[in-house]
Amino acid sequence: MTIRYPNGNAYQAPTAKTGPKFPSTYTNYGKRGMTLEEELNESNTYYETNGVAVVHKKPTPIRIVKVDYPKRSAAVIKEAYFSTASTTDYNGVYQGHYLDFDAKETRNKGSFPLKNFHQHQIDHMRACTAQGGICFAIIKFVERQEVFLYRATDLFTFWDEQTRGGRKSIPYSEIAAHGINIPVGLQPPIPYLKAVDQLL
Amino acid sequence: MTIRYPNGNAYQAPTAKTGPKFPSTYTNYGKRGMTLEEELNESNTYYETNGVAVVHKKPTPIRIVKVDYPKRSAAVIKEAYFSTASTTDYNGVYQGHYLDFDAKETRNKGSFPLKNFHQHQIDHMRACTAQGGICFAIIKFVERQEVFLYRATDLFTFWDEQTRGGRKSIPYSEIAAHGINIPVGLQPPIPYLKAVDQLL
Numbered sequence: 001m002t003i004r005y006p007n008g009n010a011y012q013a014p015t016a017k018t019g020p021k022f023p024s025t026y027t028n029y030g031k032r033g034m035t036l037e038e039e040l041n042e043s044n045t046y047y048e049t050n051g052v053a054v055v056h057k058k059p060t061p062i063r064i065v066k067v068d069y070p071k072r073s074a075a076v077i078k079e080a081y082f083s084t085a086s087t088t089d090y091n092g093v094y095q096g097h098y099l100d101f102d103a104k105e106t107r108n109k110g111s112f113p114l115k116n117f118h119q120h121q122i123d124h125m126r127a128c129t130a131q132g133g134i135c136f137a138i139i140k141f142v143e144r145q146e147v148f149l150y151r152a153t154d155l156f157t158f159w160d161e162q163t164r165g166g167r168k169s170i171p172y173s174e175i176a177a178h179g180i181n182i183p184v185g186l187q188p189p190i191p192y193l194k195a196v197d198q199l200l
Numbered sequence: 201m202t203i204r205y206p207n208g209n210a211y212q213a214p215t216a217k218t219g220p221k222f223p224s225t226y227t228n229y230g231k232r233g234m235t236l237e238e239e240l241n242e243s244n245t246y247y248e249t250n251g252v253a254v255v256h257k258k259p260t261p262i263r264i265v266k267v268d269y270p271k272r273s274a275a276v277i278k279e280a281y282f283s284t285a286s287t288t289d290y291n292g293v294y295q296g297h298y299l300d301f302d303a304k305e306t307r308n309k310g311s312f313p314l315k316n317f318h319q320h321q322i323d324h325m326r327a328c329t330a331q332g333g334i335c336f337a338i339i340k341f342v343e344r345q346e347v348f349l350y351r352a353t354d355l356f357t358f359w360d361e362q363t364r365g366g367r368k369s370i371p372y373s374e375i376a377a378h379g380i381n382i383p384v385g386l387q388p389p390i391p392y393l394k395a396v397d398q399l400l
Binding site: 048051053054056058059060061062064074075076077078079080081082085086087091092093094095096097098100124127128130131132133 | 248251253254256258259260261262264274275276277278279280281282285286287291292293294295296297298300324327328330331332333
C-alpha cells in the first residue's frame with residue numbers, strides 16, 4: 001500500500017539516494033530527501049507566487065502509440081515511450097529576460113561528468129544564447145551539498161574540448177572558481193535568481 | 201499498414217477534418233491539410249534553422265501511472281492520462297525578447313469562442329506580461345483562412361468582461377480591427393514574427 005503525505009505525494013522510505021542530504025547540523029527536516037528537480041520546482045512556485053519570475057519545467061516528452069477511449073471516462077494511454085527532449089528542461093521570463101537552463105546533479109566530488117549533457121541540449125543553449133537569452137546549467141554536487149550556476153558559455157568551452165579529445169568532465173575546482181555558488185535556502189530551496197542577477 | 205512519407209510521417213487519408221482547408225484557388229497543394237499546430241511547428245523549425253528565433257511547443261503533459269521495464273528494452277508506459285498544462289503551449293526567445301503564446305483555431309466565422317482558453321492559461325500570460333514577456337494568441341479562422349496575432353492584453357479585457365457576465369466570444373470584427381493579420385505563407389507557413397515585430 002502506498003502511504004501518502006497530506007499533499008498527496010507518496011511516502012518513500014529514505015535510502016542512500018533519497019535520504020537526508022544535509023549535514024546533521026542542518027535542521028530543515030521538512031526538506032530532506034528532495035531531488036534537485038523537486039527543489040527547483042518548489043523554488044519556481046515560490047518565485048511565481050511572489051511575482052518574481054515565471055519559470056517552468058517542461059513536461060517530459062512522451063511518444064504515444066496507443067490510446068483507449070473508454071465510454072464516459074477519460075482517455076487512457078495504453079502504450080507510450082519516453083522520448084528525448086529537443087530542448088533544455090527549464091525556461092521562462094525574469095524581469096524581461098529569457099532564461100533557459102538545465103539542472104544536473106552528480107555524486108562525484110571531484111568533477112562533473114559531461115555525459116550528463118546531450119548534444120541537442122548544448123545546441124539548444126547555443127541557439128538561445130545567440131538570441132540574447134540567458135543560458136546556464138544548475139549543477140549540484142550532492143555529496144558536497146553545493147549548488148552552482150555555471151554559465152552556458154563556459155560549458156560550451158569544455159564541451160567543445162571534449163569533442164576534440166579533451167577531458168570528459170569539468171573539474172569541481174573550475175566550477176567553484178567560475179560558477180556562481182547558490183547558497184541553499186529554505187524559501188526558496190534554491191535561490192538561483194540571486195546568481196542570475198550577477199549575469200545581468 | 202501505415203503508409204509513410206519520405207520524412208517518416210504517416211499518411212492520413214484526407215477527411216472533412218484533415219482534408220484541404222484552402223479555397224480551390226489556393227495552389228499550395230503541398231501544405232494542405234496541415235493543422236495550425238503543424239504549421240506553427242514548421243514555422244518554428246524554419247525560424248530556428250535560419251537563426252531567427254528559438255521557439256518550441258511544450259510537450260503535452262502526461263500523468264504516468266504504470267511503467268514496465270522489460271529486460272533489454274526501453275521502458276514502456278502502460279497506463280497514463282492526459283493532464284492539463286499549467287502554461288501556454290509555446291514559448292521561446294526572439295532577439296532578446298521572451299515570447300509566450302497559445303494557438304487556437306475556430307471554424308466559426310463571426311467570432312472566437314472564449315471557451316478555447318482556460319483560466320490557468322490567462323493567469324500564466326498575465327504573469328509573463330508582468331515580467332516583461334511578449335504574450336499573445338495566434339487565432340486562426342479556419343473557414344476564412346485568416347490568421348491573426350491578438351495581444352494578450354486585449355484578450356484579458358474580453359476574458360474579464362466574460363467573468364462579469366459579458367459575452368462569451370470575441371467578435372471577428374474586433375480581432376480583425378485590433379489584431380495583426382498574419383498573411384499565410386509558404387516558408388514559413390505562418391510568419392508570425394513579422395506581426396511580433398509590430399509589438400516591439
